[in-house]
Amino acid sequence: MRYNPDLPFGIIDPGIAPRVIGQVGQTLDGRVATPTGRSLYINGQCALAHLHRLRAGVDAVVVGVGTIIADDPRLTVRLCDGASPARVVIDPNGRIPPDARCLKDGVARTLLLNRQGHAESGENRITIPAAPDGRLAPAAVLAALARRGFRRILIEGGPTTLSHFLQEGVMDELHIMVAPKIFGSGRAGISLPPIDTLEEALVPAAQSYLFEDGDVLFQCDLTRKR
Numbered sequence: 001m002r003y004n005p006d007l008p009f010g011i012i013d014p015g016i017a018p019r020v021i022g023q024v025g026q027t028l029d030g031r032v033a034t035p036t037g038r039s040l041y042i043n044g045q046c047a048l049a050h051l052h053r054l055r056a057g058v059d060a061v062v063v064g065v066g067t068i069i070a071d072d073p074r075l076t077v078r079l080c081d082g083a084s085p086a087r088v089v090i091d092p093n094g095r096i097p098p099d100a101r102c103l104k105d106g107v108a109r110t111l112l113l114n115r116q117g118h119a120e121s122g123e124n125r126i127t128i129p130a131a132p133d134g135r136l137a138p139a140a141v142l143a144a145l146a147r148r149g150f151r152r153i154l155i156e157g158g159p160t161t162l163s164h165f166l167q168e169g170v171m172d173e174l175h176i177m178v179a180p181k182i183f184g185s186g187r188a189g190i191s192l193p194p195i196d197t198l199e200e201a202l203v204p205a206a207q208s209y210l211f212e213d214g215d216v217l218f219q220c221d222l223t224r225k226r
């Protein structure tokens with residue numbers, strides 16, 4: 001079906017539990033960046049506008065520190081109406097560059113999520129105990145954000161962050177925006193533990209939308225199987 005920008009996308013009623021949407025912009029061969037980390041911009045303007053609409057519908061947009069270092073994104077709402085959500089950077093070891101735009105521009109609040117022991121919690125800093133593998137458990141991240149009043153969450157990437165949340169089963173929806181391009185090399189958007197049989201594949205209920213400029217959106221409902 002053709003994409004209609006008047007359709008309501010994003011999270012309208014978060015209910016009691018956090019509602020979590022993931023997004024990824026990728027090529028036909030599932031790449032989200034070249035081998036040297038370039039990803040701006042894989043998708044066309046329509047998909048970018050859709051991403052801004054998703055941002056406008058949430059309380060907080062979450063990225064890993066790798067995305068901040070690679071792209072220095074603003075993570076604000078500019079291509080549609082609506083307020084910019086809080087920006088949350090998962091940065092267990094405090095690697096965020098001090099001059100990152102999301103720390104400097106003052107457009108929206110930015111919170112840093114560090115592992116416990118790295119820094120003290122504060123107004124804009126949340127600390128979470130790390131698992132033995134160094135990860136901050138996605139459920140613990142969502143619980144900490146919910147305690148601060150952030151219940152509608154967009155996991156914007158990158159691939160490490162998105163894959164953690166998908167693997168842990170804490171995501172309700174995944175929006176995959178596919179550009180008709182083939183890189184043939186580079187970072188995969190989603191990496192999960194290997195499966196052996198096709199029956200083990202994740203097969204969410206999905207609706208596809210054709211954007212005017214040729215990109216395609218797959219809106220996957222991870223709470224329902226096809």
Ligand SMILES: NC(=O)c1ccc[n+]([C@@H]2O[C@H](COP(=O)([O-])OP(=O)(O)OC[C@H]3O[C@@H](n4cnc5c(N)ncnc54)[C@H](OP(=O)(O)O)[C@@H]3O)[C@@H](O)[C@H]2O)c1
Pocket residue numbers: 023024025026031032033036037038039040042063064065066067068070071090091092093094095134135136137138156157158159160161162164187
């Ligand atoms: N096409 C797209 O939609 C899209 C979107 C975003 C980014 N990108 C591309 O993706 C690339 C970056 O990939 P990436 O995988 O490095 O990005 P990332 O997911 O933003 O950052 C990964 C880093 O964030 C921290 N992190 C994330 N989740 C964590 C968790 N649950 N527990 C502990 N630490 C966690 C870790 O930091 P430490 O290493 O410090 O432990 C990890 O190495 C760039 O090339 C960027 O352009 C593409």
